[in-house]
Amino acid sequence: MATDTRDAAPRPRGATRTAARRRYRPLQFIREVMAELRKVVYPGRNELVTYVMVVLVFVTVMTAFVASLDFGLTKAVLAIFG
Numbered sequence: 001m002a003t004d005t006r007d008a009a010p011r012p013r014g015a016t017r018t019a020a021r022r023r024y025r026p027l028q029f030i031r032e033v034m035a036e037l038r039k040v041v042y043p044g045r046n047e048l049v050t051y052v053m054v055v056l057v058f059v060t061v062m063t064a065f066v067a068s069l070d071f072g073l074t075k076a077v078l079a080i081f082g
Contacts, residue, residue, distance in 0.1 A: 024032075043051065
C-alpha cells in the first residue's frame with residue numbers, strides 16, 4: 001500500500017489544502033513588488049560615485065593581473081616548447 005508523502009507533514013492549525021495551493025494573480029504580484037521596492041534604500045550621488053570608482057579600480061587591477069599572467073605563461077610555454 002502506497003502512502004501519500006504530501007499528507008505526512010502536519011498542517012498548521014486552520015490551514016486548508018486550498019490555501020497551500022493558492023495562486024497569485026499578476027496584478028497582485030506587481031503590487032507586492034512595488035511595495036517591496038518602496039522599502040529599498042537607494043544610494044546617494046556621493047555613494048554611487050564612490051561605488052563606481054571602487055568597481056572600476058578593482059576591474060582594472062584584475063584585468064592587469066590576468067593580462068600579466070597570460071603574457072608570462074605564454075612566454076614560458078613558447079620558451080619550453082618553442
